[in-house]
Amino acid sequence: MPRGDKAAIMQYKFFLPEISQQRKIGSDLLTINKKIELNRQTNQTLEQIAQAIFKSWFVDFEPVKAKIAAKQAGATAEQIERAAMCAISGKTLDQLEQLDPDTLQQLKTTAALFPDALVDSELGEIPEGWSFIPLYETAKYVNGSAFKASDFSSDEEGLPIIKIAELKQGISAGTKFTKSVRPDKYFIRNDDVLYSWSGSPETSLDIFKWFGGDGWLNQHIFKLNFSSKEQKYFTYYLLKHMKPVLVATAKQKQTTGLGHVTIADMKRMKVPFPSVNLLSNFCQVVSSLYLKGSELVKENHTLTNIRGSLLPKLLSGEFIIGSEQTN
Known part of the structure; x- marks a missing residue:
């Protein structure tokens, strides 16, 4: 392995700001880091809320099971709907009465979309009237293009090639660029949804929202195209x-x-698939969570870029901080 010259490294001279400037630089960077972490935690909470709703509706079928239980107990049609409303909202019957009319009506509308029976299928019991489809049919999955070393450009010319590293860390010094033009199906832009299907299973296989700008998608990653929100x-x-x-x-x-x-x-993998009306209702419920999470991801990209460009300029004395000049 190549080794650096320790003596030469130790003699390397660099600009050192005054201690007051060092503290100001550290404070500014700490503020950016805290905001990035806060956004990350908030986005994680939003994801957990949306995932809980998804699991309740489409995996555990809790509103359906609540209707079945109420029906078996001899409840009236209204009481059956109320049971489903409780399952959807996580509230008790008494708490439902405290909701404003608009929220209550929205819950009623949602509850009415769930059947009151489960039927046998090759997946086990699924809600009556639902179908099941292969996972591969839930979107149009387009695999990325294969790039060779000869496709890479020098001096970051052209567009970035988006690999798994870029999905996890964003565009960095290690990102390869290309001036070659590929079919449009490999072109990605902000707000695209990507799925990494190959790599180290525990750390690489995941679904990502892309907000790193225009680029070309590398192989081993699917771009997901959708017919609707x-x-x-x-x-x-x-x-x-x-x-x-x-x-x-x-x-x-x-x-x-x-x-x-x-x-x-x-x-080969089959998944339960709900009615069109219920799918539309789910979209209305989680859209604000999805969009808010996307805004936080975009903001973190911006803050990370600011931090990356700001630090060397602050340390070199190129920027002025406060009322003092650093060089």
């Missing part, structure tokens, strides 16, 4: 929920530390 939100949270299953599938084929989920796997 309803399909987008449902599939995004479905893949989030299915991550443990997909990771376990990849581990079964893991070699030299890498594993993958194939198209054949995704065609």
Whole structure:
């Protein structure tokens, strides 16, 4: 391995701001770091809330089971709907009475979309009237393009090639760029949804919202195309929920530390699929959570870029902080 010249390194001279400036630089960077972490935690909370709703409606079928239990207890039609409303909202019957009329009506509308029976299927029991479809049919999955070393440009010319590293860390000094032009299906832009299907199963297989700007998608990552917002939100949270299953599938084929989920796997996996009206209602419920989370991700990209460009300029004395000049 190549080694640096320790003596030469120790003699390297650099600009050192006054201690007051060092403290101001540290304070400014700490403020940015705190905001990035706060955004990350808030986004995680939003994801957890949306995932809880998804699991209740489309995995555990809690509103359906609440109706079944009330029906078996001899409840009236209104009481059956109220039971589902409690399951959807997480509130008691007494607490429902305290809700404003608009919220109560929204709950009634949602509850009416759930059936009051489960039926047998090849997946086990699913709500009456629902279907089941292969995971691969929940979106149009387009695999990225294969790039060779000869495709890379010098001096960051062209567009970035988006690999798993960029999905996890954003554009960095290690990002490769290319001036080559590929078919439009490989082109990605802000707000695209991407799924990394190959790599180290525990750390690489996941679904991502992309907000790193225009780029070309590398192989081993799917770009997901959707026919509607309803399909987008449902599939995004479905893949989030299915991550443990997909990771376990990849581990079964893991070699030299890498594993993958194939198209054949995704065609084999079946998922319950609700009615169009319920899918639309789910979209209305989680859209604010999804969009707010996206805004936080975008803000963190901006803050990270500011931090990355600000630090060297502050340390070199190029920027003026407060009323004092640093060089």
